[in-house]
Amino acid sequence: MQLADPVTADEQRFWINTVSLDHVDAAIEGGFAQADHGANKRLRQPRRGDEMIFYSPRTELRGGEPVRRFTALATITGNEPYQAHVTDDFHPWRLAVQFHPCRRIEAKQLIDRLSFITDPAHWGLPFRRGLFAIPRSDYETISILMTAC
DSSP states (O other): OOOOOOOOTTOOOEEEEEOOHHHHHHHHHHTEEOOGGGOSTGGGSOOTTOEEEEEEEEEETTEEEEEEEEEEEEEEOOSSOEEOOSBTTBOOEEEEEEEEOOOOEESGGGTTTOTTOOOGGGTTGGGGGSEEEEOHHHHHHHHHHHHOO
């Protein structure tokens, strides 16, 4: 069995970030990505120039209506995460991004075409990881549909 080559420092990477729709809308307005409820650990993995697709399972973090759509596209523009002051007891970590015009598309229509979805019967499971890397081919499959007129 041959292992894949490790990612080089200059290689562009592609990400899915699972975020409720209300938080995606706030991120678009503010020009940032936030992950893992504002934690810093995984947000240090994306690098400037990487591409990110946002997936929204629901309209709100704790409840709301089901969305189950890819809801935004962005390019990472920040060099590293920064801490924001939202309230006295909430200081989430964020990463600067530039959002791109796109349309929101249903994720379920793509489950047979995405390599990171290995069990079509439980297609939503991978998104529970929050922020995770995907292959370029999966990014292209999603982004082409999101940017189609």
